[in-house]
Amino acid sequence: MSGAKKERDNEAKKHGATFAWSGFVVLALAVGIFAVLQSPQDAVIKRILTSNYTYKDVVVYGNGKSVGGIKLALEPQFATSGEALAEYLSNFVAVDGVRLVGESSDKKIVADRVYNGQGKLIESFQDIDQGDRLYTVAPGLLFVWPFLGHRVHVNPVLSPTGRDIILESFSESPRVFHVYNFFTDAEADKLVDRILKIDGENEHLQQSHVGHRSGGKVVSKHRTSENAFDQVSDTALAFRKRSFDLLRIPRYQDDMCDGLQLLRYQQKQAYIAHHDYFSTQTSEDWNWNPKTGGSNRFATVFLYLSNVTEGGQTVFPLAEMPEGFSHPPLTQDTSKLFEPFSWEQDMVDKCSTRLASYPQKAHAILFYSQKPNGELDPMSLHGGCPVLEGTKWAANLWVWNKRRYGLDEQRSDTVKVVFENPTNEDVDLFWSDKKMATIRAGAQQPYSSFHGHQWTIKDATGKVLVQTVLDKAQGAKQTIAVKQV
Numbered sequence: 055m056s057g058a059k060k061e062r063d064n065e066a067k068k069h070g071a072t073f074a075w076s077g078f079v080v081l082a083l084a085v086g087i088f089a090v091l092q093s094p095q096d097a098v099i100k101r102i103l104t105s106n107y108t109y110k111d112v113v114v115y116g117n118g119k120s121v122g123g124i125k126l127a128l129e130p131q132f133a134t135s136g137e138a139l140a141e142y143l144s145n146f147v148a149v150d151g152v153r154l155v156g157e158s159s160d161k162k163i164v165a166d167r168v169y170n171g172q173g174k175l176i177e178s179f180q181d182i183d184q185g186d187r188l189y190t191v192a193p194g195l196l197f198v199w200p201f202l203g204h205r206v207h208v209n210p211v212l213s214p215t216g217r218d219i220i221l222e223s224f225s226e227s228p229r230v231f232h233v234y235n236f237f238t239d240a241e242a243d244k245l246v247d248r249i250l251k252i253d254g255e256n257e258h259l260q261q262s263h264v265g266h267r268s269g270g271k272v273v274s275k276h277r278t279s280e281n282a283f284d285q286v287s288d289t290a291l292a293f294r295k296r297s298f299d300l301l302r303i304p305r306y307q308d309d310m311c312d313g314l315q316l317l318r319y320q321q322k323q324a325y326i327a328h329h330d331y332f333s334t335q336t337s338e339d340w341n342w343n344p345k346t347g348g349s350n351r352f353a354t355v356f357l358y359l360s361n362v363t364e365g366g367q368t369v370f371p372l373a374e375m376p377e378g379f380s381h382p383p384l385t386q387d388t389s390k391l392f393e394p395f396s397w398e399q400d401m402v403d404k405c406s407t408r409l410a411s412y413p414q415k416a417h418a419i420l421f422y423s424q425k426p427n428g429e430l431d432p433m434s435l436h437g438g439c440p441v442l443e444g445t446k447w448a449a450n451l452w453v454w455n456k457r458r459y460g461l462d463e464q465r466s467d468t469v470k471v472v473f474e475n476p477t478n479e480d481v482d483l484f485w486s487d488k489k490m491a492t493i494r495a496g497a498q499q500p501y502s503s504f505h506g507h508q509w510t511i512k513d514a515t516g517k518v519l520v521q522t523v524l525d526k527a528q529g530a531k532q533t534i535a536v537k538q539v
């Protein structure tokens with residue numbers, strides 16, 4: 055006799071005739087429901103409603119969602135593994151995710167992972183508690199903390215403070231959280247100490263640059279702070295690992311984050327509102343769009359390493375102001391610090407009227423540059439407000455959704471190619487079958503490619519003008535030109 059049947063029989067003995075009657079009522083109800091439910095999705099609901107198994111009540115959401123949850127009585131047979139559960143729950147909530155270039159927008163996306171409200175990956179029915187919220191995550195995407203309007207205690211083993219790390223919702227769009235107990239005062243001091251000691255050619259404290267490496271270094275007049283990179287210290291490594299845990303990325307991967315960037319802002323210094331992600335047009339040798347399978351910055355863990363006497367907030371100008379949020383009045387006369395109509399003065403105005411996080415030593419914030427469905431999130435615009443009095447020490451940890459840009463250059467099979475089009479007609483450049491660029495008449499297009507990769511150049515009619523398979527033996531830097539006719 056099956057365990058479930060034994061249990062039913064015992065139940066029946068206990069309740070006798072009452073059970074028989076209630077059984078009859080349940081059966082009648084079930085027959086009624088059968089008559090009403092007809093679609094395939096309804097068939098699944100039917101099985102839940104009429105099942106004899108013990109079930110758990112859950113509410114199912116799409117990744118990062120806090121509304122639109124579907125209540126379900128979940129049976130164990132649908133949670134034999136995390137992946138099976140994810141597939142099953144995809145019948146109830148819309149799952150949005152990565153669509154590779156050329157993939158039809160009609161293709162149904164099915165989740166492959168499920169997380170609970172504490173960001174724990176669900177692997178079996180036992181991992182689920184009665185009343186849990188469950189979040190479905192599609193292949194190629196990462197879990198995004200939902201905006202819950204309250205505090206979540208994150209796994210305590212992460213915290214060197216000896217207290218639970220607490221994630222407190224601050225803004226839903228952009229998605230921003232305060233992170234309490236993430237690190238200690240002593241760690242903050244250690245990092246500031248490090249900043250002053252780092253003296254590598256590229257790593258030492260210097261006026262901040264913006265943009266990405268292939269474009270060269272650009273000193274920005276809109277980013278007046280100074281920074282240094284800490285790629286190596288134990289403290290930096292500990293922060294990187296802790297940030298992965300905080301983001302619930304299952305395994306720490308060195309190639310999914312930038313070095314810890316340490317910052318110093320002195321009085322009047324600031325960083326104008328910007329996105330931490332790179333534009334999808336940044337370079338053509340990389341897919342910068344995570345929604346189509348590319349990689350870009352995913353989230354920022356921002357550490358405040360000091361208190362600041364006045365100013366130095368992190369402002370999110372596009373965020374809605376939560377109820378009850380207010381700014382302390384300014385004590386400085388900022389017209390003495392900044393020119394009228396300067397970008398810094400404009401920031402001071404935004405910083406005292408829009409949503410902003412105030413620096414506090416050993417406090418952190420977490421914000422996402424990507425939406426839970428993999429799209430880059432323009433709402434994540436933010437800036438470092440001018441420091442009005444004192445010095446601000448802080449650090450950025452940027453986590454990518456996948457392997458980050460810039461590492462492939464170190465591969466031994468890299469071949470840098472410049473494709474030249476000296477003709478008077480535009481031509482199209484293909485890597486395997488994928489069109490990568492149009493090279494205008496008289497123009498050229500550099501690419502960082504690899505040994506064994508096939509490149510083809512075609513004219514506007516599709517006629518192949520050049521086809522080549524790169525051979526590293528011909529040199530690590532090569533030029534491939536369309537012939538003049």
Ligand SMILES: O=C(O)CCC(=O)C(=O)O
Binds near residue numbers: 317325330437438448
């Ligand atoms: O200083 C801040 O509060 C923000 C800095 C920032 O956004 C950055 O460095 O990318």
Ligand SMILES: [Fe+2]
Binds near residue numbers: 329
């Ligand atoms: Fe930033």
